[in-house]
Amino acid sequence: MKLTTAFYSTCIFLCAIFSETKAQPALQRFFTAADTLMQQNRFSDAALAYERCVFACHDTNPEWQNRALLKKAMAYKAQGNFAQTLQTLYRINFYQLTDSARLATGYEIVLNAYLTGQFTDAESQLQQLAYFIPDSATFNQQLLFLKILVLNELQKWPEAKTAFTQYLILNRHPPELANIYYDFMRRPRLKNPQKARRLSTFMPGVGQLYGGNVGAGLLNLGLQLGLLSFGVYEIWQGYYLTGFGTGLALTQ
Numbered sequence: 001m002k003l004t005t006a007f008y009s010t011c012i013f014l015c016a017i018f019s020e021t022k023a024q025p026a027l028q029r030f031f032t033a034a035d036t037l038m039q040q041n042r043f044s045d046a047a048l049a050y051e052r053c054v055f056a057c058h059d060t061n062p063e064w065q066n067r068a069l070l071k072k073a074m075a076y077k078a079q080g081n082f083a084q085t086l087q088t089l090y091r092i093n094f095y096q097l098t099d100s101a102r103l104a105t106g107y108e109i110v111l112n113a114y115l116t117g118q119f120t121d122a123e124s125q126l127q128q129l130a131y132f133i134p135d136s137a138t139f140n141q142q143l144l145f146l147k148i149l150v151l152n153e154l155q156k157w158p159e160a161k162t163a164f165t166q167y168l169i170l171n172r173h174p175p176e177l178a179n180i181y182y183d184f185m186r187r188p189r190l191k192n193p194q195k196a197r198r199l200s201t202f203m204p205g206v207g208q209l210y211g212g213n214v215g216a217g218l219l220n221l222g223l224q225l226g227l228l229s230f231g232v233y234e235i236w237q238g239y240y241l242t243g244f245g246t247g248l249a250l251t252q
Contacts (some may be wrong), residue, residue, distance in 0.1 A: 027056050027064060034068075038075060047075040047084075066092050070105065077112070086112040094128075103129065103136055107143050114146060119153040126150065141170055157185045 034049030050072035073088040113122035151160035200207030205221030
């Protein structure tokens with residue numbers, strides 16, 4: 001597996017945003033060895049080597065510890081292991097970063113949360129970035145585009161449309177295009193599958209009615225009510241075994 005030029009550029013940028021304080025000679029050797037493994041595309045070994053750097057500067061050099069964690073995250077990302085990438089990025093001390101480092105690291109967190117399907121966490125990270133850096137989405141158009149994708153996945157259409165309009169303006173496109181892409185907002189809302197399942201658990205057939213499948217819903221609901229009524233009637237007449245064994249059992 002070979003890293004692309006774009007990926008190398010990302011790594012270089014992310015590491016360059018940390019200030020260049022001089023590390024101890026031993027720690028510098030650990031970093032050099034880890035960087036060599038990274039350049040050789042030995043990403044698993046590089047991740048272990050960067051963890052050694054994290055341990056070596058633990059509680060002594062937090063800046064270099066953040067640098068090591070960031071490089072370890074990039075090693076996991078090169079393997080396509082976005083879950084491990086995200087876990088490693090979460091270990092970085094966000095409060096010790098400069099605004100530029102915080103923005104770049106935050107982008108990587110949001111991106112990998114999105115890639116792992118953790119859309120709610122991705123939105124939470126976007127909100128944190130907006131708190132620390134109010135104009136973060138404006139400064140970083142990639143982050144703004146990622147925000148649109150996250151909001152789309154969460155079906156937060158009005159917020160997504162607002163972000164998309166902003167993105168169009170920043171890229172000198174007609175903002176009216178947002179009305180075309182989000183024209184479906186004026187149509188009936190999408191049904192919620194979880195709500196349909198909950199309704200069907202309470203009374204089979206109701207979830208299908210909610211979903212728009214009227215025929216199947218009425219048939220299912222009618223059968224259930226009929227069996228339930230039969231079971232109750234049999235019990236009322238004193239035929240307990242028949243009521244429980246036939247009506248209520250089939251209903252269940």
